[in-house]
Amino acid sequence: MKHVFVICAYKESPYLEECINSLIRQTKKSNIIIVTSTPNPYIHNMANKYEIDYYVNEGQGGITQDWNFGYKCALEKYHSEYITIAHQDDFYETNYLSTVLKEAEKASHPLIIFGDYYEIRNGCKVYKNRLLKIKRLMLLPLRIKILQKSKWVRRRILSLGSPICCPSVTFTTHNLPDVIFENHYRACEDWEAWEKISKLNGEFIYISRPVMGHRIHEDSETTAAIGDNKRTKEEYEMFCKFWPKMFARLLLKQYSKGQQSNQLNVDKLKKK
Template sequence: MRKKKYCHVFSVPCYGDSPYLEELIRSLLRQSLRAHIILVSAGDSVFLRELSARFGLPLYLREGKPCLRDDWNFAYEKGAELAELVTIAHQDDLYDPDYLKAVLHAFSLYPDMSLFFCDCRTIDASGNVFSRRAEAVKRLLRLRLRNHERADRRSVKLSALRFGNGIICPSCCYCPSLCGTPLFQNSYRFIIDWDTFLRLSRRPGRFLSLEKPLLSYRVHGGAETARQIESHNREKEEEEEFRKLHGAFLAGILMLFYRRAYSAYGKDKKK
């Protein structure tokens, strides 16, 4: 196997002229260890060219229309060409200075790590921190993954995903040699990550969860999550996944709980 140029790379899918993208890039450049960063996009723009030139970051463009699955797969595959580990960094969010250090430390302890993820804090459009019920629920779902020695077992990995998605997608770092290509194989628009994590949980590899907030996850009215809730697509896709996991009856009960979460997001994004 050809040796990769780097151990890790941040691959950033870029959409439009995001007001948050420069702040994300600066958070990656502030990592306590040297970070390798690439920008990827389905569309060229003066805005992206200027950012790429100003920060000295490679910009990779793909042909075709913007599409979440194709954009994320392109980001993942470009990153995998360069590094053993790939974090798909979301342009709205911020990464703490020790995020990369934590990833590499986890990988040094467990070379069979297929997926790394961590806790997060939630911020609003202005960067102010606030608390949400969703974070507490996700921590509960990840409870069994705190035992890293058992985190390679299928049942333990599935425990964080059977009753909802306990994994915070922007915090994820993937090991392509264990996760395979393409990474995202479903056609979902909202639960694209949850369905992918379920598939990865059934493959060899260890899920390493660090219960420390090394990511600032931004909630705002222009976010894709808000659009998916307003269109009711999130509800449709989550119910479909629960039906596959538990059948129609239990899926209906679980959706009663999750519908409350949708209304909570609506309140949060107004803060």
């Protein structure tokens, strides 16, 4: 199978079934699997209901551990050329996979293929807010095909923050290491992965139109990490990978303001 969607399920998300249905309805069909380190009847019943292969991570649990476990399952059991790690709370537009594969097949050596996205807040699709505008501005250079191959360009982008939406990313397995994520971060694990991958030869393929919806809610891991200040510490460490410590602190002050966008106040957000 050329592509596998890996749904990483945790506890009993009320959005899991919506995520599953968005993957089933893709215009380009793919295998779908569910992996979890918190097995329970709810997840098991969802897998049975939709006849989805279900794998339990019996090793160490956690975000990166589950992501790596799911990636390994897709790679070893399905020999997948492309893998998308789908977050259980998110929603994928019906043309997500067809668009991703079309762009990947036009590239010479794709590393990751990712797209623009909208946020889902209190059931509303939000296409424009301050954070989304900043991320789109940061990714503007990658709209130019020739720059997608440039290590210098993508590292300069990542030196200012992480504008890549993790659940929108599809990995080209034969161009990447078998282990994508490190296990020591809780909020910046994806940024760290992009930084590592950015050093490799190949292309960061950016689809500049929204192809999926990323849900923002108070029970998400990102929101929890903000609440206990874990994210700020990790962001500082990431900036230090690119900049001297003094400049990293200055960047952190500005970047941390973006954490406010993970709150659920939608009064000033433009909805569509």
